[in-house]
Amino acid sequence: MIQERVQVRYNTIECSGYYRMGLTCHSDYRRAKPGQFVMLRVVDGMNPLLRRPFSIHRLIRSSAGAVEGLEILYKVVGTGTERLADCRRGDGLNLLGPLGRPFSLPERPAQVFIAAGGIGVAPMYFLTETLQKKGFDISSCVVFIGGRSKDDLLCMNDFFAIGVKTVNITTDDGTAGEQDVVTGPIERAVKEGRPDVIYACGPLPMLRATARMARRYDIPCQISIETMMGCGIGACLGCAVSAAGGGDKYLHACVDGPVFNAADIDL
């Protein structure tokens, strides 16, 4: 966990409302794992006050393989992300990370389904890339990308580029791929061949549907969730998440998550 002043390496528009920002970072990020996040101060001043959480989209490496930076993929939704979108190359920002519990990877070769809704694709590229680096057969991995509309579908080509053979597309409005929610094609694919694990990130309704479906078919399912976060390090207790079955304790998204076994939490 490092707090540091970093520089914007690039900040490019991906498609309408979505940006890709490269940041310099400490070389210790080589130990960062997919599903982990960073807390970024979007201004030096006090408004907006709190840091904003973003998943690590991927690590930027030198040709020799050393970690030289990290990339976040973000959607402009309010003041903080608007400020970020205004950043230019060379601007300084304050970065805290890497934080949180990552996805846990399968121990042996496995059939992996990856489900991403909208900006939920952000941690999934790092996950896929890591699976590939660890020697998993990426060509058998199936990626499901869903979005409200054609313009909310991100990273399709990036997945193909690292060797994923099947990227399934759905949109709510039918402007690309099938007009369906992302769980539609996942369930059909599950019926054809049960995967060993489903990784999912996206809006709450999508996570709920995915988790429910995974439970029905008894498939391990890991989901990355979003909550409001004050500190990102377990100090403010602002990021409470209900544990499955209630219980006498809340979990905390920044330290117990943001990745949870779907069965462990009450979505």
Next chain:
Amino acid sequence: MAFESEATPDLTTNIAGVLLDNPVMTASGTFGYGREYSQLVDLNRLGAIVVKGLSLAPAKGNPPPRIAETPCGMLNAIGLENVGFDVFVEKKLPYLKTLSTPTWVNIYGKTIEEYSTLARRVDGVEGIAGIELNISCPNVKVGGVAFGVDEEMAFEVVRAVRQQTGRPLMVKLSPNVTDITRIAQSAVDAGADALSLINTITGMAIDIHRRRSKIANITGGLSGPAIKPVALRMVWQVAQMSSVPVVGIGGIATAEDALEFLIAGAAAVQIGTANFVDPGCAVRVVDGIRKYMIDHGIGRLTELIGTLET
């Protein structure tokens, strides 16, 4: 000699009989149990650590969402989630004891009996420098009215705790009152060794699209730079009438902010919300205070406290 004192100004300050190396403490609920920040901050450079508010039994806290951002501030309704005093002593305190920085426990209860029992328990534990008594919580026996908004209830709870413990006792005041000096007087009369203020200011924020409060509890406590002018005014008022040291809290994020509180009469300060924004904040504030003292030829912090020209 003047040269020597300018080079190394004396930042020590005495709060309720506890000598702090410097006047910068971390505020309860914003610094966990200390260890959360250990990778980011040299904890030994802090004046003191005040841990998350503890109750007798573990407390689950409020349902989410618990926090919302507001202009230059935030609202929280964590609901005082904590591991409970016993788990604190067993699991959290051993680490804090390895530090040279004194640990203050912040305690609360829902009844006077709970407060007293907890105070008695603290009294028997090594490694706790002092008690900060959070009296901003509702008294369940009196229809949920906060202890800290009523002079008599404040007096009673502080006296009950005082009777159970010989430890340095700092009473943390709620700003949600008409005249904070009257509650301050009750706390001092009941035996407080120091006063800390302010706790959060009750506030609200509404999501207009959903027509719901942004936090599940509907109301929450406002903190951060937005509350600094109010906190400063209250600290100044209380410092003028109080016979015990006052610790200033509320929106402090820079050394300049802290200096304002010291000049207004605070013998020390606490940093809360700013820890979330910049974990290194407290240490930076210590360095900034030292630099200010050198620049202004102030040898001892005590020469600065309460020097507001009026």
